[in-house]
Amino acid sequence: MTTGYLYHELFGWHDTGTNAGLAPSDPAAGLQPFVHFENAETKRRLHELIVVSGLIDKLERIRPVSATEEQILRVHTPEYLERIKTESALPKGGDAGDGLSPFGRGGYEIAALAAGGVITAVEAVLNGTVDNAYALVRPPGHHAVASSGMGFCIFGNLAIAAKHAREALGVGRIAILDWDVHHGNGTQSVFYDDPDVLTVSLHQDNVFPPNSGAALERGEGEGSGYALNVPLPPGTGDQGYLYAMDSVVVPALRRFRPEIILVASGFDASAMDPLSRQMVTSTGYREMTRRLMDVADEVCGGRIAVSHEGGYSPVYVPFCGLAVMETLSGQPAFGDPVLPIVSGFAGHDLQAHQKQVIDEVAGFVADIA
Numbered sequence: 001m002t003t004g005y006l007y008h009e010l011f012g013w014h015d016t017g018t019n020a021g022l023a024p025s026d027p028a029a030g031l032q033p034f035v036h037f038e039n040a041e042t043k044r045r046l047h048e049l050i051v052v053s054g055l056i057d058k059l060e061r062i063r064p065v066s067a068t069e070e071q072i073l074r075v076h077t078p079e080y081l082e083r084i085k086t087e088s089a090l091p092k093g094g095d096a097g098d099g100l101s102p103f104g105r106g107g108y109e110i111a112a113l114a115a116g117g118v119i120t121a122v123e124a125v126l127n128g129t130v131d132n133a134y135a136l137v138r139p140p141g142h143h144a145v146a147s148s149g150m151g152f153c154i155f156g157n158l159a160i161a162a163k164h165a166r167e168a169l170g171v172g173r174i175a176i177l178d179w180d181v182h183h184g185n186g187t188q189s190v191f192y193d194d195p196d197v198l199t200v201s202l203h204q205d206n207v208f209p210p211n212s213g214a215a216l217e218r219g220e221g222e223g224s225g226y227a228l229n230v231p232l233p234p235g236t237g238d239q240g241y242l243y244a245m246d247s248v249v250v251p252a253l254r255r256f257r258p259e260i261i262l263v264a265s266g267f268d269a270s271a272m273d274p275l276s277r278q279m280v281t282s283t284g285y286r287e288m289t290r291r292l293m294d295v296a297d298e299v300c301g302g303r304i305a306v307s308h309e310g311g312y313s314p315v316y317v318p319f320c321g322l323a324v325m326e327t328l329s330g331q332p333a334f335g336d337p338v339l340p341i342v343s344g345f346a347g348h349d350l351q352a353h354q355k356q357v358i359d360e361v362a363g364f365v366a367d368i369a
């Protein structure tokens with residue numbers, strides 16, 4: 001099994017400042033400056049664990065190539081692209097649109113490298129250089145919509161890569177699974193009316209964006225039925241996520257039969273994440289990846305390309321990400337010293353109210369033609 005791995009130090013230089021990602025510091029309101037939750041550390045620590053664990057020697061290193069303006073414009077408006085370029089040239093940079101997604105000078109070039117990194121990883125999988133790939137990119141992308149960034153995202157990295165695969169490489173059906181704990185609203189919006197791109201989002205119910213990702217968001221027009229959303233209750237642990245994989249994701253992929261599966265891989269559903277309230281452990285991520293690989297082997301020659309999204313625990317993101325990449329590459333587990341703590345939490349078993357949500361969405365899978 002040849003697994004491609006893409007990372008670049010520039011991703012650690014994306015400057016998100018000290019507004020914590022929630023609101024600019026404001027002493028009068030008691031808001032002290034705080035490192036932005038979407039910071040370099042959570043990605044750099046994952047990269048360094050991949051190196052220190054020795055897994056890096058089992059992976060095929062892929063060098064990112066920056067996305068071109070033409071590639072970015074397949075998803076984003078010219079006005080938005082120009083605004084990012086203009087603000088990126090300023091001494092203190094700018095913001096992607098919601099005041100929570102800042103970038104420093106040169107932020108455009110880094111965001112273009114992130115989007116291009118995902119394109120590069122997808123191309124390596126499609127041309128057979130690697131069997132599957134993980135692009136550890138930053139800034140993340142799954143919240144970005146055509147005319148604005150949001151939720152720490154500047155460009156829709158995976159959406160741009162999927163558009164490239166279809167429009168430049170002639171790929172037919174593409175499935176995009178988003179297991180980041182927040183709704184993959186941006187990716188969904190790009191393909192909402194497209195029956196050839198299936199988007200499936202597993203997320204904690206109504207965390208971010210507000211009022212986004214309900215089970216009844218199922219696509220529109222020609223794309224009706226080709227968006228699936230599983231708004232999981234807070235506290236959902238490994239078995240809840242695995243039941244969602246078995247009941248919704250795998251059956252949907254079997255019916256849809258994509259030519260490649262893309263994954264928006266955030267680790268903010270982990271049991272140690274500060275921005276959400278799920279309980280997934282490295283074992284949960286390992287098993288989710290295993291199930292995805294099994295169905296990918298069935299339907300699309302194992303072709304999977306993964307793009308890093310959120311995940312804000314500097315302690316646990318490394319072990320969750322390592323578990324995914326060990327599974328993708330068929331390597332044995334290095335070990336997760338945090339696992340005894342988080343796997344011991346009560347509530348990992350499938351709960352009735354979680355099963356109810358998942359079973360409702362499972363009923364929609366039959367509408368995939």
Ligand SMILES: Cc1nn(C)c(C)c1/N=N/c1ccc(/C=C/C(=O)NO)cc1
Pocket residue numbers: 021022023100140142143151152180181182207208209210266268275309310311
């Ligand atoms: C502040 C604020 N104010 N209000 C009203 C809302 C709803 C706010 N939440 N902001 C957030 C909360 C979480 C994220 C996570 C992004 C991610 O990890 N995506 O994968 C982004 C923005």
Ligand SMILES: [Zn+2]
Pocket residue numbers: 180181182266268309310311
């Ligand atoms: Zn997230």
